[in-house]
Amino acid sequence: MMNYIWSGMIIISFISACITGRMAELSNAILQGASNGITLVITMCGAMCFWTGLIKIADVSGVTRVLTRVLTPLLIKLFPDYKDNEKAKGAICGNIVANLLGLGNAATPLGINAMKEMSKTNPLRDTANNSMVMFVVINTASIQLIPTTVAMLRQSYGSNSPFDILPCIWITSIISLVFGIIMAKLLGRKSI
Template sequence: MLNVIWAVMILISFVCAVFTGRMPQLSEAVMTGAGNAVELVIGTLGMMCAWTGFMKIADAGGLTAVLCKVFHPLLKHLFPDYQAGSSALKAISMNMAANFLGLGNAATPLGIAAMKEMQKENPHPSVANNSMVMFVVINTASIQLIPTFMGALRAQYGAQFPFDILPAVWLASIVSLIVGIIVAKLLQGRKKEHRLR
């Protein structure tokens, strides 16, 4: 999909520049745009390294495991197919804890492990069951406590207090997460074949 979008963006730019007479600016944009990307990565690199460093300490100290224990009882209600302590629910909790701390590199493999656990008992292996949909919907919502990259970007572009928007981010995240969960529950229907018990 991105292949098409990318090509369309460039072609639209050209056509638009023909009509607006901004061909010189477009020509310049090719060079500055590519350079800007490098500047951006270098400008945010320090902050990204520092943060993943701190999160590694949190993870090694067992903070992920603690969060996992906190999430476990909550998740039991969202995934009624799995009993507390089951390996599927454990994998789900680990994934959520990693997402919460912003450990993206760890969250994805844990999430795939959770999907594999859920697939084991799935009656139709090519059709998503209710738990799988719920899990993926929660993963498409952001539950990251501190969106580091966004903060680093804001700092790079001169925000006075890059993280002053955190309360607003938390409010928007939690409301959209709740809406996602409610919609997933409402749309899942009552068909027995999509649940395990």
């Protein structure tokens, strides 16, 4: 799938640039994009190491185990392939908690951690199982309790009440999350 999406993006860019006459900008973007990519990697590497380090402490001291016990009923429903896998469930919990708390740069490292745990017992190495798909879909639609970037931007442009959209944001993210989960469940019925 990513094969088609990636090539699609590049081909669409070329055709669009032909139409809009922005070939010089496109050419620039190709060179700039690649170096922006490595800047992004270096920027996130720090958070990545810090959070994988911290989650290890949480694992060893039993914090994750307690969290997992609380969330287990939910985890079994969403990730049935890992209902008896304590390590995977713990890693998934870490990611979900980070998402809920709005710790954006912690959620990604913890999510990667969870994917690695899930991948260990995945029978087909290069193919995602239903629980892995569910996990990624939940992360693409994640719920933020306090969307700081948005509120900060609104405030800086002189909004009277920058947080009045919060209920709308919560409702919208819950609705789209639920629809994402339903869709993943439905499409997941097809065998691999």
